[in-house]
Amino acid sequence: MPKRMSLAEAIDRYVHDGDLVYLAGFTHLIPFAAGHEIIRQRKRGLILARATPDLIYDQMVAAGCARRLIFSWAGNPGVGMLHAIRRAVEAGEIEIEEYTHFAMVARLTAGAAGLPFMPMRPSGHDLPRVNPHYREITCPFTGERLMAVPALQPDVAIVHVQRADEEGNAQIWGIIGEQKEAALAARRVIVTAEEIVPPEVIRQDPNRTVIPGFLVTAVCHGPYGAHPSYAQGYYDRDNAFYVEWDAISRDPERLNAWLEEWVYGVPDRAAYWEKLGPQVHQRVAIRPAWSAPVNYGEVLD
Secondary structure, eight states: OOOBOOHHHHHHHHOOTTOEEEEOOSSBOOOHHHHHHHHHTTOOSEEEEEESOHHHHHHHHHTTOEEEEEEEOOSBTTTBOOHHHHHHHHTTSSEEEEOOHHHHHHHHHHHHHTOSEEEEOOOOOSHHHHOTTOEEEEOTTTOOEEEEEEOOOOSEEEEEEEEEOTTOOEEOOSSOOSHHHHHHHOSEEEEEEEEEOOHHHHHHSGGGEEEOGGGOSEEEEOTTTTTTSBBTTTBOOOHHHHHHHHHHHHSHHHHHHHHIIIIITSSSHHHHHHHHHHHHHHHHOOOOSOOOOOOHHHHHO
C-alpha cells in the first residue's frame, strides 16, 4: 500500500477514537497541522501524550478530543499557563499523569527497546507522591535503590519533519527532540513533511535521517505544518501568536470561536496558511543569516 497520502486520509485511517496519540517535537517541528486535523475529524476519547504539551494540546483538549493527558511540564512556553487544560483538569473532565522531561523520554526509550520499564536515579522531586507509575526498585547488581517508570508505546506517533521521501525516510535538523524514540515506540507512525523529496536527496545526506521509512505508516506533504511553532530553515516561530493565545484561551467563548474559524472553518492546512495572510507570512519569514561584511571604520565614524 502506498505510504504517501493526504493528512486527512492518514488521520482518518490511522487515528482511532480512544487511541494513545503522541505528537512529537520539541520547540520546533510541533505537528500543529496534524493536531488540527484530529480536531476537525472530531476524534474522541484520546489519551494525549507529549513532553511539553504546548498550545496544540490546549486546543485539542478544548475541542473535546482527550480523556487523559500524559505529559511533562504543561505550559505556554515563555508566556504562562495552558488555560483550557487547566479548566478541564479543575472540572474533572480529563485525567492527568505527570512526569519529568527525562522520565517521559525514558518511558519512550523503554517502549522503543521493547522493555517493560526504564530505571532512573532518584532526583528528589515530588512527582512519585502523586503519580503511582513511579516505582522504587533495587538494582540486582549493586543493591542501589532506583526509580523506574513503565514503557510508553503509543498507538500512533505523529512527527513533523523538514523533508521526507515517499517511503517515509524522514530528515530533521536543528533541535532534535524525542521524535526518534516516539517513532520507534509507536505501533503506527504518521510523518508530515515540509517537503517531499526524491530518495536520492535523502541518500545524499543520510546523517539527517532520524526516522527510517520502514517505521513509517503514512507520509503526508504538509508545508507550514508546524505553525505557530517553527521549522528550522523554513520559517520562524510565531511568538506573537503564543502571546495572543494566552488571551484567547482564558475565555472559553473566544477559544471556541477561534476553533470554529481557524480549524473547523478551513478544510486543510493550505487554506489555513492562506487565511493567515501576508502579514503573518512576513512575520515568520526566515531572515537572511548572512549579510555583506560591515565596514567598521564607517560604523566608528
